[in-house]
Amino acid sequence: PAVAATAAHSSARTALKTVFGFDAFKPGQEAVVDAVLAGRDVLAVMPTGSGKSLCYQLPALMRDGPVVVVSPLIALMRDQVRQMRDYGVAAGSLNSANDADENRRVWGALRDGTLRLVYAAPERLVREDTVAMLRDCRPSLLAIDEAHCVSQWGHDFRPEYLALGQVRAALGGVQTIALTATADAATRADIVARLFEVEPEVFVQGFDRPNLFLAMQPKGSARNQVAAFVAQRTGANGIVYCSSRKKTEELAEYLRGQGHRALAYHAGLEKERRDEVQDTFQAEDGIVVVATVAFGMGIDKPDVRYVAHADLPKSVEAYYQEIGRAGRDGLPADTLTLYGLDDMRLRRVQIEESDASEAQKRVERQRFNALVALCEAPRCRRQTLLAYFGETTEPCGHCDLCLQGVETFDGTIEAQKAMSAILRTGERFGTEHLVQILTGADTEAIRRFGHDRLPTYGVGKERDANGWRSIFRQIYAAGLIQIDIVQHGRWTVTDRGRRVLRGEERIEIRRDVMTAGPKVKGKAP
Ligand code: ADP
Numbered sequence: 001p002a003v004a005a006t007a008a009h010s011s012a013r014t015a016l017k018t019v020f021g022f023d024a025f026k027p028g029q030e031a032v033v034d035a036v037l038a039g040r041d042v043l044a045v046m047p048t049g050s051g052k053s054l055c056y057q058l059p060a061l062m063r064d065g066p067v068v069v070v071s072p073l074i075a076l077m078r079d080q081v082r083q084m085r086d087y088g089v090a091a092g093s094l095n096s097a098n099d100a101d102e103n104r105r106v107w108g109a110l111r112d113g114t115l116r117l118v119y120a121a122p123e124r125l126v127r128e129d130t131v132a133m134l135r136d137c138r139p140s141l142l143a144i145d146e147a148h149c150v151s152q153w154g155h156d157f158r159p160e161y162l163a164l165g166q167v168r169a170a171l172g173g174v175q176t177i178a179l180t181a182t183a184d185a186a187t188r189a190d191i192v193a194r195l196f197e198v199e200p201e202v203f204v205q206g207f208d209r210p211n212l213f214l215a216m217q218p219k220g221s222a223r224n225q226v227a228a229f230v231a232q233r234t235g236a237n238g239i240v241y242c243s244s245r246k247k248t249e250e251l252a253e254y255l256r257g258q259g260h261r262a263l264a265y266h267a268g269l270e271k272e273r274r275d276e277v278q279d280t281f282q283a284e285d286g287i288v289v290v291a292t293v294a295f296g297m298g299i300d301k302p303d304v305r306y307v308a309h310a311d312l313p314k315s316v317e318a319y320y321q322e323i324g325r326a327g328r329d330g331l332p333a334d335t336l337t338l339y340g341l342d343d344m345r346l347r348r349v350q351i352e353e354s355d356a357s358e359a360q361k362r363v364e365r366q367r368f369n370a371l372v373a374l375c376e377a378p379r380c381r382r383q384t385l386l387a388y389f390g391e392t393t394e395p396c397g398h399c400d401l402c403l404q405g406v407e408t409f410d411g412t413i414e415a416q417k418a419m420s421a422i423l424r425t426g427e428r429f430g431t432e433h434l435v436q437i438l439t440g441a442d443t444e445a446i447r448r449f450g451h452d453r454l455p456t457y458g459v460g461k462e463r464d465a466n467g468w469r470s471i472f473r474q475i476y477a478a479g480l481i482q483i484d485i486v487q488h489g490r491w492t493v494t495d496r497g498r499r500v501l502r503g504e505e506r507i508e509i510r511r512d513v514m515t516a517g518p519k520v521k522g523k524a525p
């Protein structure tokens, strides 16, 4: 098999050059192609533009049976078919936009064994007659594009995707590759659970954007912080994201007052005005657009030199996508994200008040906690970011934390206090109740559980509740405690946590983030 694998590998390289005209694989492609050629099931998580399609197009040239590609968008399907034909590869598609003639031709070519790739919309593929006919053509591989559409927690859920697991079985358990650009752990786990019977080989690659400088700061005056950041980059193309329409207008006006060419953009503007802003940004230089997340979809300006967040984005993925609009040309670009307690509260309230299911809310809370952990990361920001996506890297030397380091203190005693509060209460409580115990708060719940009689009661009086919340987040990020998402966010202590508790290991805590942001008065917790 080793010899066969090597042979497959070298003929894949040859085909890469002779058929597609590419000199080398893009990052991540080679490992995925090798795994597919070795016959393994694969989940490939790679960003948009990283060349996912090649991971099944190339194997299609080297197999007997055709590759069946599931793709949700007819327009994309057509592009790919045209592209394959340009390369001289026989490809066709089955979709509702085809006329009867075209369908007959595709089935004919499939039966003759001349077609290498057949693209099908999921609603077409899940039909029994389609599956039965395809099975007779002995497909060699099922490729599921945009595989995150199977996840009900995503924004792109498509019910037909749920049936693809059965399609796979009906095609005789055909080898399968699922592909997506959506990388977080919850979505990955969901895709695996719904599409595969046996755990596939998972590849997560190519998310690093080394030319982007990453920085995050606690919010003081967001307006002044953003203005200073923009002033250092006067004349460069930039985007500043805000969480509300009103803020985009206020901040744009303020920046204009400082002499910048700043334009506001949000979904509340007339379509005409939105197009105007977008066209101006696209065509001219030296403009900063102050926008809500509505801005960005249709933008492909390569030389955006900076992206700032005046408010915290919604999730790590949103953060990644938004900063990713800078430096598409590969040249250095800067990012700055501000975060404050008000952002954090707002997001938590949004999650609790949404009409999502309890399971979905749990996932959303987890996603948001990951973003908070990124804000307060005690080491390289890029490492923390990529680790969230499932990639491991060395410290980057190109982020605020690598450059400046962070002011930390030995937080072993604090961690021990927090963890003994967790253990003394039987690992049954979440952050808020534990913070009340540590700060010695006198509440109804504390008295009802008799927690005012615990030895840990009030041992953390020297810090306020926000300080303790930060310590919980940080020891969570460091892997000392774990959240039980099934049971309402109760904390449990990990093995590493127990080592710290016994004094066998120490833990550094960041001081600068302990009291991040102004206090918000009169808002729900
Ligand atoms: P994705 O589906 O991941 O968004 P695509 O498969 O559409 O990305 O590929 C993005 C672009 O990269 C396409 O224009 C494709 O032709 C090109 N591409 C793919 N593989 C390579 C390669 N090995 N070398 C150079 N260009 C490539």
Ligand code: ZN
Pocket: 380, 381, 382, 383, 395, 396, 397, 398, 399, 400, 401, 402, 403
């Ligand atoms: Zn770094």
